[in-house]
Amino acid sequence: MKLFMSKLLYLIIMLFIISLISFLAIHLAPNSFFASGQLNPNITPESIEQLKAVYGLDKPLYIQFFSWITALLHLDFGISFASGQMVKNEILSRVPITLTINIISMFLIFVVSLYLGIKAALQKDSKLDKAVGQLSLLSFSMPSFYLALLLVLIFSIYFEILPIAGLHSIPNDGSLNYYLDFAWHLVLPIFIITFSGIGSLILYIRSLTIEILKSDYIFFARARGLDKKKILRYYILPNLYPPVITLLGLSLPGIIGGSVILETIFSIDGMGLLFYQSALSHDYPVIMGILIIGAFLTLLGNMLADLILLKLNPNYDEK
DSSP: HHHHHHHHHHHHHHHHHHHHHHHHHHHTTOOOTTTTSSOOTTOOHHHHHHHHHTTTTTTTHHHHHHHHHHHHTTTTTOOOOOTTTTHHHHHHHHHHHHHHHHHHHHHHHHHHHHHHHHHHHHTTTTTHHHHHHHHHHHHHSSSSHHHHHIIIIIIIIIOOOSSSSSOOSSSSSHHHHHHHHHHHHTHHHHHHHHHOOOOOOOOHHHHHHHHHHSSHHHHHHHHHOOOOOHHIIIIIIIHHHHHHHHHHTTHHHHHHHHHHHHHHHHHSSHHHHHHHHHHHTTTHHHHHHHHHHHHHHHHHHHHHHHHHHHHHOOOOOOO
């Protein structure tokens, strides 16, 4: 309970600090949505001032910030400059697909990294160990956007196996084929996020497993005649879970941030693509809303990682 309350307080404080920094950075940036000629080449300066007054942009920055924070406490992110729609509704319509992609990718990163890292450690200096090392090197040295374009060129254009972009090729009739088509469109984005995320984690797990195998309790477990499966289940995995889960929690910002690039490349209507489009049009309310929700999801992910660690190790709360 102590850990939960401290993490909750930390989440609130960090959200406030992030919102303040984001607000200042966005409003101090050059150009704006209401810049002359941005909306209409023939728009007059008087009309621009009237629009700014409607959205409250004619007030001092500190008043704008506290007005925005007050509205945020009521889950009101304002109105989009570009579409005139409620920002909350625009973002909430995009959150499910972004969360789906990232949650599946996180799960696959965890499973694949754990399996290959342990396999490489158990067969140290073997051909498999060297192959896993090369795979890890390729993973964290290959930019995700370049890998995305390369795989699209190979599997979507040359072989015509996977779809190039979007989420659907058939209308939504509620049938099984529709959901299979949806899953088929997610193959490339999820593979790219997973492949880009396993490199350093595999090497970390391999190194940690090798150190565990050198420990005294592994020596005595082998001396008692325990087989490899029991050693893995009762000695190696329990010691790997806490640091791996912690590292996954710390990698959340990079994974969520990578959605902006991949959703733009694959034309996926998620938060990443919305953020990119809003940044191009200087749509401040949408940008701020996505930054806050992205920060909240990241902090929430780290909080959940700590709670999982508490479940695995009840003494973690005392640290």
